Amino acid sequence: MLDVSVSGLGKAGLPLAAVIAESGLKVVGIDVSQPTVDGVNAGKCHLQGEPGLPALVAKHAGKNLVATVDGVAAVKESKAHLIIVPLLIDDDKKPDFSILEAAFSTVGKGLKKGDLVVLETTVPVGSTRRLSEILKKESGLRQDEFHLAHSPERLMTGFSVSRFKEFAKIVGGADEASTKAAKGLYEKFCAKVVAVRDCETAEFVKIAEGVYRDVNIALANELFLAAQRLGIDFWEARAAANNQVTNILEAGNGVGGHCIPVYPWFLINEMPMPLAKTAREVNDGMAGYFAGEVRRKTAPGGKVVVAGLTYREGVDETAYTRAKPLVDLLKKSFDVRGADRLLSKEEIEREFGVPAVEGNDFSQFDCAVLLQKDAAFAALLRKAKSFVDARNSPGALQ
């Protein structure tokens, strides 16, 4: 008998499975991708840029950590089941539960009396209990015959292993026994576990964190725009303003990634959230501001390069990147190229529909826009005839 199954071996699930294996528990990872499963079983880490993760996967593969595409069998032979598969939102900002529902269906088919099921995927409040209907239907068990909890993942790309030590893990169960069971499990591999009263509170905590970040990034962006209008250097003012009770974040071209642009919609969709909604609009509106800056400096038809295309500096991902709407806006008026330190020529062309710049000579461009904090890249891009710097203090004012 194994201890834990982890459904989903992606950017969130693989670090979770590896950290559990490191604690001495026996883990089976479940994924729909045969190459991912084969890789993990061979001790190979398919994620880049996660310090500590390749070593954990190599150390435990075939021992504490095995992987399989046969989810039902894996669930049948383990006692606790952590579900950590993606929930995306569609163009109308509505969550698409199909991947989650499939994972719950698989777990339900293997579920046994006394097992524990924990959802780690960030979801709208009430989802854990609602999705549990699938578990009951597939297993034939009553809710009080197994444990159910929510424990939101607190990953940040690049820190996925260390966060289990640095951040408290929140757990909330469908009932008291479930909270206790989940807390007992997580205490085996997390530095600190905080139990909240129910799974709905745990779900809400994670969304609230996302709204906090989104609103504060929007606040930084709105103050940046005000400073620009007033001829004030935002970055200088920010450094002077921040103190024991003030923490103005950094301004830029909005906010991308799987998390922050997504989670606020789980509340905005359901109830009046004027501040959170306005924050989304402010952040999404920054692409329009930077497009305007390029238009102000560049004649129509000019050659423009947009640099720093991934959703955050140092992260090799383009999920919800705000470089995409900026490129789309600029394409209407300019001959646009893309440049990024982490993306290949092919990735840039496929994801952004513009040719990639080859080499580091940007002097051929009428305007260069840099969307990431990268002073060395900024120095290269300044060779263009004009330069718009979204993130590098004090380049914003020119």
Add this chain to the structure above:
Amino acid sequence: MLDVSVSGLGKAGLPLAAVIAESGLKVVGIDVSQPTVDGVNAGKCHLQGEPGLPALVAKHAGKNLVATVDGVAAVKESKAHLIIVPLLIDDDKKPDFSILEAAFSTVGKGLKKGDLVVLETTVPVGSTRRLSEILKKESGLRQDEFHLAHSPERLMTGFSVSRFKEFAKIVGGADEASTKAAKGLYEKFCAKVVAVRDCETAEFVKIAEGVYRDVNIALANELFLAAQRLGIDFWEARAAANNQVTNILEAGNGVGGHCIPVYPWFLINEMPMPLAKTAREVNDGMAGYFAGEVRRKTAPGGKVVVAGLTYREGVDETAYTRAKPLVDLLKKSFDVRGADRLLSKEEIEREFGVPAVEGNDFSQFDCAVLLQKDAAFAALLRKAKSFVDARNSPGALQ
């Protein structure tokens, strides 16, 4: 010859004058109120609840610290002039500069070549330089014949003396020589002085701090309202959510006082600030939410007490207190009384237009609303037939 004149001996000016006197400089305080001036000269501190201030006033009165109503004479016999008189906003949220203009006129009449003038009052960006026109007109001096700077006060009621040690003092001049002169003066009595490039940046820094606080209080309030709708305890969720990168503030009945509800308008009036404007609306809307909570629990015509009427717990002031609009809303449907630990019966009746509760027996009330964080007061108010607690975790859910 004296070193410094301080125009305005109110809640901001008197601590400033006293701290300067303590540094060994000779200060003359200017105020339009003869009783205030006589009190300071007699060594009496007219402000309550400011630790350290009475001792400083008593120690330096008649020596390093003198006061006068004759502003022009005081300016003539001193070399640096700090202006720290109120700027209020009217019902249309427009700043009323009349007190500031009078203070600049007085300083202008006594101004001499080589003097330094520093505005400490929080003002819209550009105000310091614009008000300097009054100095030039009254003195006949050119701008380059005297120094001009802005250095925003960073007071918080109750911490007015200690803040000079705890927080960096920002200074920005009309030109480089002015910045240098102002920095030199403030370094004599502030623990840390940060020079920014000009007075406009210094003005912006202070407004940005106010917008930061206002938006983050609105964020807490919006998450509180969302939690209420979802049946989640906001305070429990907040405690679980706050971590190294999340700092959700406390929810409540909006935000009062001279500062935070006022300063955002200095930007909102001038340019698109959708997030800051929405934050004002969310915070001001909380009175409507709490009135609704009372209506939900209380039959029309019932006896309601609103408790905790000053703008913040522990502060004996009613400036822009959000208790006032709540009382006004409740008066429409209920027999309303007021209660406060710091205000007299007469103050409550005058400021809020409702009778004050005598004594501590709240069992006669159909509903009690507490607007401040005060667990002991909450225990008394819970004797009412129903209770609405705006600030004391975990009382919000009942």
